[in-house]
Amino acid sequence: MEEKLMSKKKPAFPVNQILNDYLAKHRRNIKIPIFYDDLLRFQGSIVVYDKHDEDTLWVRTYYSEYDRSEIDLSLKKVYTILHSNGNEDIIQHLNVDAIDYCTFGNSKPFRIKIRNILNDNYTYFYVKKTDASRIYGLELEHILSPNNLNFLVYKDTLIEEHIAGIPGDVFIKEMLPYCTENEKSQIAKEFVKFNERCMLRLLGDMRSYNYVIIPTHDFDHVVYKIQAIDFDQQAYEGKFRVYLPQYFKENIEMVNLVSNRLQDASINQYKLEERSMVAKRILNSEDRLDELINCMVNDTISTPDNIKLLKNQVYEFAHDLEFLKCKNMGEILQTALDFVKRNFEDVRVI
Structure with a gap:
């Protein structure tokens, strides 16, 4: 695969x-x-x-x-x-x-x-x-x-x-089978949010050994978070699925967890929550983010073939014509983040 x-x-x-x-x-x-x-x-x-x-x-x-x-x-x-x-x-x-x-x-x-x-x-x-x-x-x-x-x-x-946490592959193999039913549901929720966050900011190759699971004890239960630890594949690959952790076979147990534990309505809710949080961070750090995106727009961090393939596949996903105008990975990411921010602001206005 x-x-x-x-x-x-x-x-x-x-x-x-x-x-x-x-x-x-x-x-x-x-x-x-x-x-x-x-x-x-x-x-x-x-x-x-x-x-x-x-x-x-x-x-x-x-x-x-x-x-x-x-x-x-x-x-x-x-x-x-x-x-x-x-x-x-x-x-x-x-x-x-x-x-x-x-x-x-x-x-x-x-x-x-x-x-x-x-x-x-x-x-x-x-x-x-x-x-x-x-x-x-x-x-x-x-x-x-x-x-x-x-x-x-x-x-x-x-x-x-160093980013502290339990490597995803180790957690899936050694700890996930022994989690409670409630913990498995919470981990499924976090994987949906992690999947969405990687897609929105074009972070690729999030196979299970490229992220960690971070358990935190909160009163009488454990809260789990998922955090990326490898950033080599930022906005390089042309295939859109590379930016969705759900498509890697190493994550099949997490994907099954989502399918078995969450209804479609809940999955959509958690995606919307993550998009809203990303949009808030965009607005709260707009100046610094604009500076960084300007660096990417004026940089070469991928190949012409990858850029062409990705902008077309993202257009098919988002149906926003602005993606087809992009000339490099920086512009694709800028358009994606503008899309997230615009939709968030539209919802707030309503």
Whole structure:
């Protein structure tokens, strides 16, 4: 199914000057003391296994003594820039427990585990190669979703804060079968909303391992939310179905949950609720969103064939002639968000 739905490999797109200026204005573009390529100097690695002794597709790297000392200090400084505005007083209390390298997927990220030696609390961040698609995806998630994202860009290196949660594929396999009936209904509702949100902002490839389930205890029950964690496929593919998580076979259990738990009237209600929330976020962050969309309109983040295919398929879905006038992915997204905002404002007027 995915071979037909997705391109075999999406290229990385460079950050142009307009996007670079946008990132600098919003304090995303900050000088950091280490680059992605520096971490590639590892001398060897060992496989990282999960609790079931299965290969995680991550490897734990090791470096020469000289390189490790220099890299550790630089990674601690990156942590302070990401979390405490560069205050280096805390560096003496930090330890780099692990530098893991992912052998799977497009971005080939490094995952850094940082531990506070005073209390053994730890967190992660990721070091990746810069890709304009990923940056647009992160910014759109920050603006249009309920989630605030923390990331930094410097030249060809991208630093991303870890998004905590249970990987979707793990949750579906190990936890979903043991959820209560009410919890399953609530998860079905959240998947409908997540599906709608991805479609509206053209975030593609939301297979189960590209999002997390976040459980929160609220009085006497658990509330579940779904959050994307991979933003490589922002507004690139031409097939409209790529932007709907329901069409990936890895999500079949979630799709079945929706079919079995929700009536059509409820599904439509939850779609409308999500569109209304996205519209409110558009209106509340209009200036920043306009700046970001202007960057996308003046950027190349897809192919002419993909652009032509997508604008025609979105037109068939929305029946808005404005989509057929679009010349690039930025204009398609702009038209989609204008469509959402316009319909929301029309309802409010009525």
